[in-house]
Amino acid sequence: MASQVLSGTNTSLTYTNSTGQNVRVIINYLRYSGSATMTAGSMSVTTTSSGTVGRNLAYTSSSPNGSNNAVISIADALPTEVMLAPGQVFSVSGTTTYNIIIIPEAG
DSSP: OOOOEEEEEEEEEEEEEOOOSSSEEEEEEEEEEEEOEEEETTEEESSSSSEEEOTHHHHHHHHOSSSSSSOOOOOOOSSSSSEOOTTOOOEEEEEEEEEEEETTTOO
């Protein structure tokens, strides 16, 4: 089976691994509003505030006075890559925008 790309805007996400083999779930971009819950197999993580995660994200920010001395605060953390066994489910609840790739173990 070839890789699969999952993309969506303003929606929740649910993917069930029906490939018969392990798959890697790679989160290139995930933006969530308010709290969100990510589940991968038996793992579950819930955030407490809005945020954005993904692999190789660049950012820019400035403080209220216009300087480039922004303070970054990490209150929540979500994984950017997880593995699923056959039959396991990956999901993200809440209002999200995402670009995620599913790669079967056999390529």
